[in-house]
Structure formats: C-alpha cells, structure tokens
Amino acid sequence: xxxxxxxxxxxxxxxxxxxxxxxxxxxxxxxxxxxxxxxxxxxxxxxxxxxxxxxxxxxxxxxxxxxxxxxxxxxxxxxxxxxxxxxxxxxxxxxxxxxxxxxxxxxxxxxx
Amino acid sequence: xxxxxxxxxxxxxxxxxxxxxxxxxxxxxxxxxxxxxxxxxxxxxxxxxxxxxxxxxxxxxxxxxxxxxxxxxxxxxxxxxxxxxxxxxxxxxxxxxxxxxxxxxxxxxxxx
Numbered sequence: 001x002x003x004x005x006x007x008x009x010x011x012x013x014x015x016x017x018x019x020x021x022x023x024x025x026x027x028x029x030x031x032x033x034x035x036x037x038x039x040x041x042x043x044x045x046x047x048x049x050x051x052x053x054x055x056x057x058x059x060x061x062x063x064x065x066x067x068x069x070x071x072x073x074x075x076x077x078x079x080x081x082x083x084x085x086x087x088x089x090x091x092x093x094x095x096x097x098x099x100x101x102x103x104x105x106x107x108x109x110x111x112x
Numbered sequence: 113x114x115x116x117x118x119x120x121x122x123x124x125x126x127x128x129x130x131x132x133x134x135x136x137x138x139x140x141x142x143x144x145x146x147x148x149x150x151x152x153x154x155x156x157x158x159x160x161x162x163x164x165x166x167x168x169x170x171x172x173x174x175x176x177x178x179x180x181x182x183x184x185x186x187x188x189x190x191x192x193x194x195x196x197x198x199x200x201x202x203x204x205x206x207x208x209x210x211x212x213x214x215x216x217x218x219x220x221x222x223x224x
Contacts, residue, residue, distance in 0.1 A: 091155070101146070101212055102158075103156050103157070
C-alpha cells in the first residue's frame, strides 16, 4: 500500500441513478476526508472521519449524500438520485491527525 | 464561518522571477497551514506546510510565511521554472485542527 486509492476512476451515470465510490486510505492513517472539486475550484469539504466515526458532514451536502467508514479502514461515498449538478471530481484524502493529507486520484462523476 | 480566501486567482510571471500567493483564514485557532500543487489531471500534492508555532519555513526555492495576528499566510516561489506552472491551493485547519478547508486556488503560469 503506497498511497490512497479510489475506485472507480470514472463513472458515467444517468440522472436519478445511485452511485457509490470507494476510497482505500493509507493503512496507518486514522483520518479520512471526502472532497468535491469542480473545474477551476478548490477542493470543497464534504465530510471526514476519524477512525470509524464521522465527525462532520458539510451543511452544503444534501441528504442524498452519505458516507461510511466501517471498521475505520476503507470508506464509501454514496450519492442517491444523482443530479447533473453532482457532476464533479470526488477526491478522498487520508492523514494522521494534524499532518499531511495525501490525496487519491479521484473519481470523476458525470451525470447525463 | 470557516473560510480561506486565496489571491490572486491567476498569476503569470517570467521564468526566473518570484511568485507570491496569499491566503487569509477566519479561525484564529487554526494551527496547520499546508500548500498543495495540482497539475492538470493529477491529484493535489503537498509542497510545503507550516504550523502555528513557526513564522516561516523554507524548502529550497519554496517558502511559506505565517502572520497569526493578521491571520494570513503566503507562499513564495523564487527563481521560477516552467515546471512550476500549476494550480496552487492553500488550506487551513478549523475546529481545533479537526478539518482541512481549502482556498479557491491560484493558477500560476511561468512564461519562458
């Protein structure tokens, strides 16, 4: 395990469908973040975990978004009833507390 | 609120000149300030970071300065090279070092 991995790298889905993304963090990292990035913008905070506990979910995030991190290892991000506005790059990052956050390659979601 | 403002949004400098990017943050309790570089189609990668107990940090051609009183920090790149062309993001921790919030990014172009 040499870095953060995300799966899939690309996802095209029809509006109204559900999608799920997976993130495998660096194994010893106890903190895991999900961000959303659109073209020309900085990563927008979605949610983060410390071990298996979800500590915060962005107020900008609708109830269609949910994330889990069972057993404090990998994490999944699910988007229900996708909308065209959900099209973006979804980035996962992991870190030790108050240390460098390493990013995965991201999952590019396109909602058609 | 939890906010990181970054300026300028775009910056163009001649090769060999210096580039400076500035960020301000809203939470006086923020204590970790990383800078990331993102090349086109790639993940953000850490280039330098600074903690609140230090006023300046340097790594070869890159330096970061922190002014806690004014709540701003800056990235300085000297002797710029074409490979420095990328988008740069600053970030700061909020809620007692719990989460990392990013600025909107600066697109730096180095002209040969």
